[in-house]
Amino acid sequence: MHIRVILPVIGESLLDSVRREAEAWAAPGTTIDCVSLERGTASIESEYDEALSAPGILQRIDEARADGVDGVFITCFGDPGVHAAREIIDAPVVGGFEPATLTALSLGEKVGIVTVLPNVLPMLNSLARRYTIERRIGTIRVVDLPVLGLEDHDVLLNRLFEQASDAVGKGEADVIILGCTGMLGVAEELKKRLADKGFDVPVVDPTGAAITWLESCVRLGLTPSRTTYMPPPAKDRAV
Amino acid sequence: MHIRVILPVIGESLLDSVRREAEAWAAPGTTIDCVSLERGTASIESEYDEALSAPGILQRIDEARADGVDGVFITCFGDPGVHAAREIIDAPVVGGFEPATLTALSLGEKVGIVTVLPNVLPMLNSLARRYTIERRIGTIRVVDLPVLGLEDHDVLLNRLFEQASDAVGKGEADVIILGCTGMLGVAEELKKRLADKGFDVPVVDPTGAAITWLESCVRLGLTPSRTTYMPPPAKDRAV
Amino acid sequence: MHIRVILPVIGESLLDSVRREAEAWAAPGTTIDCVSLERGTASIESEYDEALSAPGILQRIDEARADGVDGVFITCFGDPGVHAAREIIDAPVVGGFEPATLTALSLGEKVGIVTVLPNVLPMLNSLARRYTIERRIGTIRVVDLPVLGLEDHDVLLNRLFEQASDAVGKGEADVIILGCTGMLGVAEELKKRLADKGFDVPVVDPTGAAITWLESCVRLGLTPSRTTYMPPPAKDRAV
Amino acid sequence: MHIRVILPVIGESLLDSVRREAEAWAAPGTTIDCVSLERGTASIESEYDEALSAPGILQRIDEARADGVDGVFITCFGDPGVHAAREIIDAPVVGGFEPATLTALSLGEKVGIVTVLPNVLPMLNSLARRYTIERRIGTIRVVDLPVLGLEDHDVLLNRLFEQASDAVGKGEADVIILGCTGMLGVAEELKKRLADKGFDVPVVDPTGAAITWLESCVRLGLTPSRTTYMPPPAKDRAV
Amino acid sequence: MHIRVILPVIGESLLDSVRREAEAWAAPGTTIDCVSLERGTASIESEYDEALSAPGILQRIDEARADGVDGVFITCFGDPGVHAAREIIDAPVVGGFEPATLTALSLGEKVGIVTVLPNVLPMLNSLARRYTIERRIGTIRVVDLPVLGLEDHDVLLNRLFEQASDAVGKGEADVIILGCTGMLGVAEELKKRLADKGFDVPVVDPTGAAITWLESCVRLGLTPSRTTYMPPPAKDRAV
Amino acid sequence: MHIRVILPVIGESLLDSVRREAEAWAAPGTTIDCVSLERGTASIESEYDEALSAPGILQRIDEARADGVDGVFITCFGDPGVHAAREIIDAPVVGGFEPATLTALSLGEKVGIVTVLPNVLPMLNSLARRYTIERRIGTIRVVDLPVLGLEDHDVLLNRLFEQASDAVGKGEADVIILGCTGMLGVAEELKKRLADKGFDVPVVDPTGAAITWLESCVRLGLTPSRTTYMPPPAKDRAV
Structure with missing residues (x-):
């Protein structure tokens, strides 16, 4: 099983400790990789930060979909971008x-x-x-x-x-x-x-709750409902 | 009174009709101007679109603050960016x-x-x-x-x-x-x-409800509560 | 626009200050007049007072309807008579x-x-x-x-x-x-x-919130829903 | 036990059948008497009717208090005047x-x-x-x-x-x-x-539910809470 | 009227005082009898105790049904067995x-x-x-x-x-x-x-509230709804 | 990890298929065993059945505690005995x-x-x-x-x-x-x-949701809160 952890902030200094923590909670056989954002904020402590980080998160979701990951953890307790992400990937996505x-x-x-x-x-x-x-x-x-x-x-x-x-x-x-x-x-x-x-x-x-949650969903074959999370209609997008 | 209407989509083709509509609802003495986004989507019909449009909206909020407007209408029924916006401007902000x-x-x-x-x-x-x-x-x-x-x-x-x-x-x-x-x-x-x-x-x-709502708030001297909408802490932001 | 303020108590000593306060919040072009009750109580501080004042308020609503006013403010924070009033007049009615x-x-x-x-x-x-x-x-x-x-x-x-x-x-x-x-x-x-x-x-x-609320409703063409506030059936009434 | 039934409408034509019905539900030893209103409406089918009947009901509550009744049933399913009544009498009061x-x-x-x-x-x-x-x-x-x-x-x-x-x-x-x-x-x-x-x-x-409810409250020694139903302050009242 | 009080604990030492208390609240003409459990716990102070006492309570409900009682009071404030009991007896059943x-x-x-x-x-x-x-x-x-x-x-x-x-x-x-x-x-x-x-x-x-509640239900002809409390299907049961 | 599945009915004919199903959902390294009840009902389709099965379930919980299992699944969608069970075992317990x-x-x-x-x-x-x-x-x-x-x-x-x-x-x-x-x-x-x-x-x-839920709780070190699920006080119990 392949879980992608998205650290929804800019900078790479925290990536190692976040990945190690996620790996510590993961089951044997689960592969964890971890990415941070190209565009976003140094931390998320307001609705403002959360809004600014959303496009950067969704770019990482796009990549996760292309990479065929089994589940995605957006590692922030405010669940930034989680519901938007579920509209565009057929894998379970959770925040903290x-x-x-x-x-x-x-x-x-x-x-x-x-x-x-x-x-x-x-x-x-x-x-x-x-x-x-x-x-x-x-x-x-x-x-x-x-x-x-x-x-x-x-x-x-x-x-x-x-x-x-x-x-x-x-x-x-x-x-x-x-x-x-x-x-x-x-x-x-x-x-x-x-x-x-x-x-x-x-x-x-x-972090532990999120990693085990995703593993359970994957094992149970559960992905986002397409009557709640409908795929966004095609249109011009310039972000 | 100066109300800024933010049309939270890219492209300028709708700006005139949106501004005319807002002006039609406004009271005598209210000045309306209208801007669309540099970055965003052609329309908002999903959480995905809403998330992608947020930074472009907040850029316009920044400008509105600098311009000293009295109120802001983000003209979309999904209230995109509204709560983030209230954290960074001392004027009433509403969506649809x-x-x-x-x-x-x-x-x-x-x-x-x-x-x-x-x-x-x-x-x-x-x-x-x-x-x-x-x-x-x-x-x-x-x-x-x-x-x-x-x-x-x-x-x-x-x-x-x-x-x-x-x-x-x-x-x-x-x-x-x-x-x-x-x-x-x-x-x-x-x-x-x-x-x-x-x-x-x-x-x-x-649109009518939003314009009159803002006018009422301005006349009543009401701006976002700073115990709910606290100013975001300073930090690196790269969006 | 013509707004009728009903001060839902007996006595006329407060009428002037109430009218001045309402006028201070009103938009240019809004005419305010103010009436108190013939029958009622000196103030409203209980369900008992509220119940006793209701017929006197509704008598004033009848007059407001006959006078063709555009909106009615029953100036008490307990909203006395507000819902009954909406059943008998085609104009927005609010309390405090x-x-x-x-x-x-x-x-x-x-x-x-x-x-x-x-x-x-x-x-x-x-x-x-x-x-x-x-x-x-x-x-x-x-x-x-x-x-x-x-x-x-x-x-x-x-x-x-x-x-x-x-x-x-x-x-x-x-x-x-x-x-x-x-x-x-x-x-x-x-x-x-x-x-x-x-x-x-x-x-x-x-008071400010009520006056601007009524002005907004009038400008938006909004009156009480007749599926919620149905006209009372004809019958003997002796009050 | 003495229960007063208040028929909250004008006219006396229904008094007999209402009293008989209440008596049919009452326990042996319960005395029922029944009064209608001097002022009010012929029936209650709107908030408007309910508001108009309230002072007439409260006049009957005043009399019930003076008569020392043990409980009061205001016989209408809209519970008109019930909460106001509880402020002024130390006996259980219910509507339908x-x-x-x-x-x-x-x-x-x-x-x-x-x-x-x-x-x-x-x-x-x-x-x-x-x-x-x-x-x-x-x-x-x-x-x-x-x-x-x-x-x-x-x-x-x-x-x-x-x-x-x-x-x-x-x-x-x-x-x-x-x-x-x-x-x-x-x-x-x-x-x-x-x-x-x-x-x-x-x-x-x-009607049955109300009569037995009152009888139970009387037997249990239960009267309206005075921290919820506080006695109305003294003041001028002209109704 | 015959009301059965089920004291949902083992032992008989409390039966007399419980029966006397229930009788003190009962109306003239109401017969009270009182039984405790063969199987259960000495008192109920946890979900654990409540679960252990349930079969013993339901055995008493079976007997109450056979005895044709008019109502049942399971005298414990946690309402143990109340909803199960309503499935198997055509008489009102309440706890405390x-x-x-x-x-x-x-x-x-x-x-x-x-x-x-x-x-x-x-x-x-x-x-x-x-x-x-x-x-x-x-x-x-x-x-x-x-x-x-x-x-x-x-x-x-x-x-x-x-x-x-x-x-x-x-x-x-x-x-x-x-x-x-x-x-x-x-x-x-x-x-x-x-x-x-x-x-x-x-x-x-x-206790007073329960006894008068049952008496009221009996006088009103009210028994448990069979669309909520459906009779349990026949099957092997070994308890 | 050792998970005990309690099939809360009498009879052993279903034990094999239930155990196989639970094992199919379990992670590698999880040991599943499965017991049914000595006392209870043939199936649970009412509050009545649920109440009758509770003591038999709690007897199995006692054994599970003595056996030092890591988690317990009471395999019924009505969650019978679940909350009582949590009071007496320091391991996660869930129903369906x-x-x-x-x-x-x-x-x-x-x-x-x-x-x-x-x-x-x-x-x-x-x-x-x-x-x-x-x-x-x-x-x-x-x-x-x-x-x-x-x-x-x-x-x-x-x-x-x-x-x-x-x-x-x-x-x-x-x-x-x-x-x-x-x-x-x-x-x-x-x-x-x-x-x-x-x-x-x-x-x-x-079944899948329950097994993975328990595995997650065990890996996260989570057991029932003792401020919600307090240990039952000592007393006589005869069941």
Whole structure:
């Protein structure tokens, strides 16, 4: 099975760590490759960034289709370009939000998300409503760190723990989701710290949830519905 | 008052008729100007088209901000780029969907939308959920004509009437909205035909609803909330 | 354009200030006149008051119809008599709640309302559900002043600011609505105080929202749907 | 126990049959008396009628309070004046809609209502939303007879059966509610006809549901919550 | 009228007090008898307990059908076995949750429930969603006492008062429901204590609500809908 | 990885085919074993059957815990015993409904389910509400065959195709779910027949969805939240 990971930002400095993380979650026999964008933004932290990155993402989707990949992970928690992508490729496509939240629904009553900056809260609330799962989202919190400031694991873990334990303690969350696909390699440690405090709740890593989601879809023979995701009519396009 | 109309497609052939239509709805004292996109698609009939047109729209928003306009109408019923735009300009910005549907809510119980092609139905359903008004949308129908095939008023009116009268007759609509900003100059005639059949229901023209909405916001001193539409953080952007 | 403002209380002492306020929001060319009730209550602060004022309001609607006015504003935030009125006049009719909240939905995610007394909270919650927008109402607060005790602008502004800034600070509101049409001439100053505290959120004045809403409907040729608001059957009525 | 039935229309011709019907449903030991209005309309078939009847109803509530009754049934399916009444009397008050629909929820999945005229559909939809039970209302149908034309039991039963059996057959109703308190003495026969057709579904008579609801509340010591139904502040009232 | 109370636990020590409590709420002429289970658990405080008690409950339902009882109360607030029971008996069947919450909806805006242990909160939230009334449940609190530890009325009342007064004070409840049918004989005293603090809100006893609900259904001739509660097909069953 | 499949019915005749089907969906390295119940019913087609089978299922869960399995699939589309099971085992547990529907949500707008008999429709509607996904379920249809009558693939496929193609054609479904885990080995052929008719929609097999769901949870280290699924308190239990 061949999964293409699209890192929807410009620059190649993060490609290696993103690919390694995706490979760590993948099943034996799954081939992962990873591309970033030619055109787009350095990170996605607003509707503005998301809009600017969309054409660059769709260019990568075009290539993925040509390459005959089996599934595509657009590695950003805001699911940028996901629905447009499904219109033009016969393979499952997910971002970070949808597989993580749907997975979480089977684990507990209220889902708590801890993301990066307050700027993205309206975007995530909009996604929750679009997917009609807003009544199960108990809280969306922030660590107040930009996407490009997540590399210090100690700071990140401390802030994640602070928000997650407060959310669970107040009854606002029964499952915690890491709300940014850039929060690499901290899910297990966060789960352990929460358990030490007496909060035995699952922690969902969005990259892991996305990779396994795609693998499941491929094994189940599932691709986007063509009555929902109709192929775009032919016309002039100059982008 | 200065309102900028952004026609979110490439090409300039439609600019004159769009500007004339907007001017026809505008109040005395409102100045309308109209621009199309440098980069984008010939029409918007899918999530794919919408995504491809977003950067071109945001470029025009940047110019609108620099020009100090009082309000912006992105003239497409799918509200492309609207939320991203609100993050970067201190003036009200609307597309076609939001002002037309909110206006309709004050006129009757169930709102019926008649749009162009089945391709855009999921997009409109998603907007309805995003705006949390989905329970009032009684039906979304199509005339099954592409955006660029709406110029024959007789065909368009016949199909609009067919769908709208069926929807009202079945109790699925109490107010009709023209679901494409390219359906110019047919609202009044459609209303008359419906009334002749005994269906005395209002018909909302999305261009008219958008222009008057913006004028009202400007007069009321209302601009996008900065706790919802936070300014995007500074970063590299290459689009 | 001729807009009739119905002040749905007995007594004429407030008529002048209400008319002046409405005129201040009206467009050039709009004629405003203003009437109060022969029968009703001194103010509306309960379902009881609202019910008692309804026949007096409908008598004024009858006159407005006879006078051929273009639109009617029943100037109370509880929308008293609005839906009954729409059954008997072919012109747009609004109260204070509906145009203010629908306008607010286009400006930010969560709407916060600051009204007069706790007595009216259930009435406003019921309206929000009737209009199916309850999921967007983040909070409804009170200044704990009766309608007839709003004339001291300093006290009113201080309490409005206290509630509004607390609501925005806690993430319960992105847009503030003045929840009583008797809170005249304080919207701009409240917005300024909030901005000084770092909360750059719009403040919607319900009188302004209602007047511009009616003007827009008149210009758009929109009147109440006769499949929702059917004319009442003929019968004996002794009121 | 003393229950006051308020027939919210002018005229006394129906008082006897309404009182007899209420007495037929009442428990031994319950005293029923019945009053109509001094001011109001001959029947209630619109928001307009409902608004005009409200002060006359509230005058009767005032008297009921003075008389120390234990519960009040305002015998109309539109629940006119019910919420205002609860603000001014320490006894349970219901109309026809609320007890019938809440009772029906415990009997089957989808509730089907068959009422009189299309004019009242928006009013009933609004009540369903106000009471937040709209998702369980599978259909609201009409017999297309005015309130004052229900006395021919054969015609009424035929039309009720036609609508109810169609609704059950199409899966839109598992429980049928008679949607007008003037549909006296037909519930049992309708249930029998439906059973003969193979539709073994309960039929709720709104008068019976209201009388037993009030009796239950009185026995349970339950009166309106004063945090929801606060007493109206003192003020001038001229109605 | 003959009502069978099923105490869905093993052991007979509580039978007398449960029967006396049910009889105290019953109308003159209602015969109450009371049985516990042969197989089941000592109390129900989890989905696990509820599942284990179901066959024992259904055995009692079979007997109730054979005995020709008029109604059945399964006296547990989690409504165990209620929906399965309705499939096999032509008489109304309720648990503690449904009649108490539906009754409460007619008394105030937000319903507050105070139950025993945090273990049952997800079960109650699930019931609220199943019955589609979750939007009216303002809060569900616990006294943090097990079902078999409720006999000390002073401790129970203190904890009920603490939670209920906090809920009302914070605007999370306008009506209080005792969230365990084992909280016998404390509703009136709790109501008094709340009133002394200035919170004039109704307190619903679930046993009283259930008994009067069944009596009303019997008098109204209402039994479970057979399009919702279809008789189970014949087959081998070995339980 | 070791997955235990619990076939929640009595009798062993189906065990082999169920195990083979589960193994066919499993990843290399996953060990599947399969048990049926000592106590229960021959099939599950009602709330009654579901309730009777619960203790037998929980006995198997106890054994699964003792055996240290990594995940449990209770192979029935009604999710019997699933939530009780999660309270007593530290491994992911699913039935057929939840993983199939959550998977379907990522593939198209409206989910259509085709199940066995009308008897189970209320049960499935209740599950949809419990999981808060009811707004995405466009239709639930039946093939009108009992669980033990599904072995004739031609009849089954014809009826599945009839219902599924009608649902897609009417716009009520964009994704089809086989609504019984006994509909073995027909998903692919149904998808092909729908595609031949021009309906290019995914068909979700609930067994496949469940097995891959469990495998994903195990790989992601996810087990039931202990703030939602609290361990049942110790007490006497005699089942």
